[in-house]
């Protein structure tokens with residue numbers, strides 16, 4: 001199941017911006033997804049994931065952020081119109 005919005009909680013409220021990146025942990029030969037974040041919360045997610053690793057809640061390993069590819073939108077056909085965040089310009 002994939003949540004449709006950013007998984008960051010900020011001051012008790014869930015961020016409901018559309019996610020832009022998949023967050024995953026790459027450990028040994030396994031990679032597993034831990035959540036989705038919007039572009040505003042990449043750094044926050046990175047520090048949260050690091051502290052979760054330090055407290056043993058998730059496996060140690062490289063924290064990876066992969067841009068979610070826009071699908072079924074006009075900008076797929078027209079990649080030059082996307083900005084650095086991958087949004088349609």
Ligand SMILES: [Zn+2]
Nearest residue numbers: 006015038041
């Ligand atoms: Zn967010």
